[in-house]
Amino acid sequence: MKKVSTESYKGVRDFYPEDKALQNYIIGTMRKVVESFGYEEYDASVLEYSDLYKSKTSDEIVNDQTYTFTDRGGREVTMRPEMTPTLARMIAAKHKSLLFPIRWYSIPNFFRYERPQKGRLREFWQLNVDIFGIKTISAEIEVLEIAFRIMEAFGLKQEHFKIRINDRVLIDETLKGLGLDEEQSAEVRRLIDRKDKIDNFDEEMTALIGKPLSLDILPNENIKTLIESLAKRGIHNVVFTPTLMRGFDYYTGIVFEVFDTSGENNRALFGGGRYDRLLEIFGEEKIPAFGFGMGDVTMRDVLTTHKLLPSYTSNAHLYICTVDQESFEGAYALAETLRKDGINVIVDSSSKKVGSQVEYASKKKIPFILCVGENELTNKKYILKNLFSGDEQEVTLSDIPKHIKK
Amino acid sequence: MKKVSTESYKGVRDFYPEDKALQNYIIGTMRKVVESFGYEEYDASVLEYSDLYKSKTSDEIVNDQTYTFTDRGGREVTMRPEMTPTLARMIAAKHKSLLFPIRWYSIPNFFRYERPQKGRLREFWQLNVDIFGIKTISAEIEVLEIAFRIMEAFGLKQEHFKIRINDRVLIDETLKGLGLDEEQSAEVRRLIDRKDKIDNFDEEMTALIGKPLSLDILPNENIKTLIESLAKRGIHNVVFTPTLMRGFDYYTGIVFEVFDTSGENNRALFGGGRYDRLLEIFGEEKIPAFGFGMGDVTMRDVLTTHKLLPSYTSNAHLYICTVDQESFEGAYALAETLRKDGINVIVDSSSKKVGSQVEYASKKKIPFILCVGENELTNKKYILKNLFSGDEQEVTLSDIPKHIKK
Numbered sequence: 069m070k071k072v073s074t075e076s077y078k079g080v081r082d083f084y085p086e087d088k089a090l091q092n093y094i095i096g097t098m099r100k101v102v103e104s105f106g107y108e109e110y111d112a113s114v115l116e117y118s119d120l121y122k123s124k125t126s127d128e129i130v131n132d133q134t135y136t137f138t139d140r141g142g143r144e145v146t147m148r149p150e151m152t153p154t155l156a157r158m159i160a161a162k163h164k165s166l167l168f169p170i171r172w173y174s175i176p177n178f179f180r181y182e183r184p185q186k187g188r189l190r191e192f193w194q195l196n197v198d199i200f201g202i203k204t205i206s207a208e209i210e211v212l213e214i215a216f217r218i219m220e221a222f223g224l225k226q227e228h229f230k231i232r233i234n235d236r237v238l239i240d241e242t243l244k245g246l247g248l249d250e251e252q253s254a255e256v257r258r259l260i261d262r263k264d265k266i267d268n269f270d271e272e273m274t275a276l277i278g279k280p281l282s283l284d285i286l287p288n289e290n291i292k293t294l295i296e297s298l299a300k301r302g303i304h305n306v307v308f309t310p311t312l313m314r315g316f317d318y319y320t321g322i323v324f325e326v327f328d329t330s331g332e333n334n335r336a337l338f339g340g341g342r343y344d345r346l347l348e349i350f351g352e353e354k355i356p357a358f359g360f361g362m363g364d365v366t367m368r369d370v371l372t373t374h375k376l377l378p379s380y381t382s383n384a385h386l387y388i389c390t391v392d393q394e395s396f397e398g399a400y401a402l403a404e405t406l407r408k409d410g411i412n413v414i415v416d417s418s419s420k421k422v423g424s425q426v427e428y429a430s431k432k433k434i435p436f437i438l439c440v441g442e443n444e445l446t447n448k449k450y451i452l453k454n455l456f457s458g459d460e461q462e463v464t465l466s467d468i469p470k471h472i473k474k
Numbered sequence: 475m476k477k478v479s480t481e482s483y484k485g486v487r488d489f490y491p492e493d494k495a496l497q498n499y500i501i502g503t504m505r506k507v508v509e510s511f512g513y514e515e516y517d518a519s520v521l522e523y524s525d526l527y528k529s530k531t532s533d534e535i536v537n538d539q540t541y542t543f544t545d546r547g548g549r550e551v552t553m554r555p556e557m558t559p560t561l562a563r564m565i566a567a568k569h570k571s572l573l574f575p576i577r578w579y580s581i582p583n584f585f586r587y588e589r590p591q592k593g594r595l596r597e598f599w600q601l602n603v604d605i606f607g608i609k610t611i612s613a614e615i616e617v618l619e620i621a622f623r624i625m626e627a628f629g630l631k632q633e634h635f636k637i638r639i640n641d642r643v644l645i646d647e648t649l650k651g652l653g654l655d656e657e658q659s660a661e662v663r664r665l666i667d668r669k670d671k672i673d674n675f676d677e678e679m680t681a682l683i684g685k686p687l688s689l690d691i692l693p694n695e696n697i698k699t700l701i702e703s704l705a706k707r708g709i710h711n712v713v714f715t716p717t718l719m720r721g722f723d724y725y726t727g728i729v730f731e732v733f734d735t736s737g738e739n740n741r742a743l744f745g746g747g748r749y750d751r752l753l754e755i756f757g758e759e760k761i762p763a764f765g766f767g768m769g770d771v772t773m774r775d776v777l778t779t780h781k782l783l784p785s786y787t788s789n790a791h792l793y794i795c796t797v798d799q800e801s802f803e804g805a806y807a808l809a810e811t812l813r814k815d816g817i818n819v820i821v822d823s824s825s826k827k828v829g830s831q832v833e834y835a836s837k838k839k840i841p842f843i844l845c846v847g848e849n850e851l852t853n854k855k856y857i858l859k860n861l862f863s864g865d866e867q868e869v870t871l872s873d874i875p876k877h878i879k880k
Contacts, residue, residue, distance in 0.1 A: 071757040072529055074567035077551055080519035082564050085578065088515045104813040106790030106820035106840070109494045113486035113597050114520065115541075115553075115585070123478055135521075137543035140587045145483055147521075158488050161480035167837050171820065172491065179521070181546045191519050206823045217813075300803060301810070351477040384512030384577075397706060404707070407510040407623075414512035414577065417612045431573050434512070 079182075079190030086380045091193070093378055094364050094371070095175050098195040101218045105210065107173040107197060112154045114177060118144040120153045123349045133180040147179040151196040151361065152318070152346070159200060160350035168201030168355070187335070187369050197340075198359030205290050207358040208322050208342070209297045215326065215338075215360055216303045222367070223376040226305045229337065233294060233324045234312035236341070238285050246277055256281070261313035285310040290322060318343040322358070328370050337370055338362040380433060385412045385472050387429035389422050391441030398445040402465065409469040430455050436472055438463075485588075485596030492786045497599070499784055500770050500777070501581050504601040507624045511616065513579040513603060518560045520583060524550040526559045529755045539586040553585040557602040557767065558724070558752070565606060566756035574607030574761070593741070593775050603746075604765030611696050613764040614728050614748070615703045621732065621744075621766055622709045628773070629782040632711045635743065639700060639730045640718035642747070644691050652683055662687070667719035691716040696728060724749045728764070734776050743776055744768040786839060791818045791878050793835035795828050797847030804851040808871065815875040836861050842878055844869075 076082045083091055099109075118136050135147040148154055151174060159166065174196045182188055197214055199207045212231065219229055239260065243253050255276060260283070263269050270280040287295075287308045295306050314323040321342035328337055340360025347355050371377045386406065388399045396417050403413040414434070416425045422439055429437045438450045452471055453460045463471060482488045489497055505515075524542050541553040554560055557580060565572065580602045588594055603620055605613045618637065625635055645666065649659050661682055666689070669675050676686040693701075693714045701712050720729040731745035746766025753761050777783045792812065794805045802823050809819040820840070822831045828845055835843045844856045858877055859866045869877060 072525055072563070072755045073523065074563050074756050075523070076563075077519060077521045077523055078547075078549070080521055082519075082567070083515075083517035084564065084568065085514035085516055088517050091517070092515065103789050103818050104816075106788070106793075106818050108491035108789045109489075109498065110491055111489035111494050111497070113483060113488075114583075115483045115486055115597065117479065117481070117483055119478055135543075135545065137541075139541065141484075143484070157478070157480050157482075158490065161488075162490065167834065169824075177520075191521065202824075210821075210823075301806060349478045350480050382512070383509050383514045387512075400707060410510075412510050412512050415616075417616075418575075418608075428573065 077190075079184035081189065081191070085383075089380055089383075090368065090377060091364060094367055095193065095195070097221050098175065098218055098362065099173075101221050102173045102195070102197055102214060104217075105171070105214050107171040107214075110155075110158065110172050110174050111176065112148075112158065112174075114147050114179070115145050116148050116154060116157075118146040120157060121146055121149070133182055135179045135181060148176070149178050149180045151176050151178070151194065152316075152343070152359070155196065155198060155359075156346045156357075157350065159355065160347045160352045163347070163352060163355065169207075170198075170200040172200075173197045187366055189365055193364040195362040195364075196359065197362075198357060200355050200357045202358070203344075203356045205293050205297075205322075207356070208290075208294050211340070211358050211360065212294070212298060212306070212324060213301055213303065215324075215340075215362070216298070216305075218362065219326070222371055224370075224374060226303070228329060228374060229305060230327045230329055231303075231306045231324055232309035232312050232327060233291060233306060233322060234309055234314075235288055235290055235322050236319050237321060238288060238291075238310060239313070242281070242283075242285060246281075248277065252276070257313050258315075260311050261315065263311045283310050294322065314339055314341055316341070316343075318346050320344045324360070328373070330373055335366075337366050382432050382434040383412055384414045384432070384434045386414075386436045386438065386468070387425070387432075387434045388413060388415045389425040389429070389437060389439040390416055390419075391422060391439060393417075393419060394442065395440045395445060399440045402440065405465060406468060411469055411472055426455075438468075483596075485590035487595065487597070491789075495786055495789075496774065496783060497770060500773055501599065501601070503627050504581065504624055504768065505579075507627050508579045508601070508603055508620060510623075511577070511620050513577040513620075516561075516564065516578050516580050517582065518554075518564065518580075520553050520585070521551050522554050522560060522563075524552040526563060527552055527555070539588055541585045541587060554582070555584050555586045557582050557584070557600065558722075558749070558765070561602065561604060561765075562752045562763075563756065565761065566753045566758045569753070569758060569761065575613075576604075576606040578606075579603045593772055595771055599770040601768045601770075602765065603768075604763060606761050606763045608764070609750075609762045611699050611703075611728075613762070614696075614700050617746070617764055617766065618700070618704060618712070618730060619707055619709065621730075621746075621768070622704070622711075624768065625732070628777055630776075630780060632709070634735060634780060635711065636733050636735055637709075637712045637730055638715035638718050638733060639697060639712060639728060640715055640720075641694055641696055641728050642725050643696075643727060644694060644716060645719070648687070648689075648691060652687075654683065658682070663719050664721075666717050667721065669717045689716050700728065720745055720747055722747070722749075724752050726750045730766070734779070736779055743772050788838050788840040789818055790820045790838070790840045792820075792842045792844065792874070793831070793838075793840045794819060794821045795831040795835070795843060795845040796822055796825075797828060797845060799823075799825060800848065801846045801851060805846045808846065811871060812874060817875055817878055832861075844874075 134149050139145050177191055177193050179191050199211055259272055273281045291308050298306050319341040323341035325336035325339035342358045344356045345354045390399050399415045403415050406413050435456055436454055438452050444450050449462050451460055452463045540555050545551050583597055583599050585597050605617055665678055679687050697714050704712050725747040727748035729747035731742035734743055748764045750762045751760045796805050805821045809821050812819050841862055842860055844858050850856050855868055857866050858869045
């Protein structure tokens, strides 16, 4: 028989329980904050018709990296590289029956065919938070507060990150006076986006438009209101950054990006913006929209940098060791009662020595054990041991949940 | 501009918030029960090298329905049609460092290219529960109890379903005396599997092996112990069924399938079995294994039949209406405090009439509202209204969480 490889596909991850627990911590923290703002979860399949990505919905770079193939029925399909086109499709399909404003989130996985490297994998997960149907800056205020509260929930302090904001309208106005066509304007925007990374910005700009371009742009009312409103909510790390472009073609107003100030994670951690016209590709009227996406791989890296990831503990709270076969039924009954009280329990029915049962629980990082034999089952008293602290105490069945939940 | 279709890919689902809430209920119920038995979550990418499915790991039918394509680097990849091959691969890759027994679960999505119909879609989710490293029947007892407790957690009663069990060893012994080759044995097993669905079983069997085959098989010790042990735990709907084959080639011992007794869902709802030899395809020694898979689409259908699905409520617990713009900051502060207490809060800053704010919350199925104006913010007393029951009461900020959590 030919031996099959145990490798996972290149650039994707296997999640062993310790990896999955970390992933669940990251995703669970995002979910908790977003839900605390009343956002509702939506989802869709990772498979979409390829046509969805062929119009102006996506970043060009993203489109060059898709997993696209033909199904057995001859349909061209793509594994989604981002969520916004899917979200816009879903809103467009039902916008007449949906009640606006809509506050939605999702934590889907994406596929992009790139060379795997730090912070970039071929499959990653991303929180997507979007609000539809609010024209005013109150959408930006709410969604940026959510972004901030998520960072806070991870244990990051204001000084650990900066929220850079800009308004696409400002740069559009600046460019309008120059008499450029669409393609030239796009090139100028791309150059501005790279300003902080290159030395010869003025020269390159002159090569493009015949002269240097002043970027002494003053913030408009939207930018000022946004900064002031967030400050009132205790958020003081928002910075107006007139060179911030954020690549995606579909943005129409405020854009933002969050940066790590430690210097260890150079690229934007995540970002988003206003995209009021995206539904037009489905032949629908425009609907105001503002949102952002926050990836799991990037967040894991930044939390690692700041030593903010929790250490692993087993899903099981309690391991019941059994002294002999005669104790099995009593142990099962105990376990069943505790499970109904929300305690996750494993019963050992291996008939191994108690010492090796305890050793197993300890290696598995299960926090509590108790051992059951004839004595315990007769007296209905048990020694509950915390394997992390070493503390022991005598308890009755009804005491156990409160000790463990503590 | 060409208009893009708002349709999702054929045979997959869009999950609008009401659909996702239902899905989260189904998956959340499964997760809670499985975790109460101390099982830990693992996961992997939906993309696997196609080689994984080319050996004896999979059902043939499943293999004929895969989504398989070549990536941009020339690698042949498959979107997983089931989890067991991935699970076996992960265990094989690390079996030297993993501590056995292992209790793992996952709730992955699968893709199968079939004609979409009731109970069958091209993408579905499936709970997978597996225990590795236990040779004795205690593995079967534990895992079948989990299967039963999940059904119970959904509100199903014992009389609503039957757990049919068989031991592959029994039929193998019966066939051994007939002197059949591997292919003939497989055909006989397939025919036995169809016994209850066809009229001419004896004739077809005679055509295959030259004579009818008696299936008056007595249960062995494993079957008896399993039925008795589960009965001790209050589980009385387990039935020995010597014709139960369960298609997959990789099963080596006890197999089981759960059937709805209402007659409305004819096929097995879900099932599983023992597969002690699967790791051999990776060139590893065998490891005892027992597990099952339970699909979301099938469970949704059976819960619909039994009217056991919950009705939809918004993720948001409380909607704060604002009387005027001067109340916004006070409303935000209130919301921030409540969110820290675990209450999911939306603040309306639309400046619309309070009546239409309340109407919106009601249509969105948000259970509670309160309105904030100068009076409320000065007196620090609020009228909390339950939009489902119509009940109102005057509360202070610190009262709100307990009213809502009740």
